[in-house]
Amino acid sequence: MSRVAKIDENIYCPICGKHEHQVKLGKNKSGSQKYYCNDCKRYYTPVPKQHEYPEETRELAIEMLFSGSSGRQVNHTLGFNKANVYNWIKNEIINQQSAEKPLEDFWDF
Secondary structure, X not given: OOOOOXXXXXXXXXXXXXXXXXXXXXXXXXXXXXXXXXOOOEEEOOOOOOOOOOHHXXXXXXXXXXXXXXXXXXXXXXXXXXXXXXXXXXXXXXXXXXXXXXXXXXXXX
């Protein structure tokens, strides 16, 4: 007796577009369901999870750091690495500098 695969009508292969012969194949590192298409022999994840913190969380962490909290306190309170906060601040400064100065101003001699 062999197993009969269930066909999920909502799952289509993004490469060949077929919904028959789609096999669940475990989960990827982020926890999203992986599938295998027996028609085109490809692996895919139909709805991958995002690895990004919401903008409100980023703003709160940056505000906490600028209000006098240490990176370690931000880590303990919000539950993520202090390096994330430092990278967000660095990217924010770079974005503000590039928005303030046009590219021609960087080449003044």
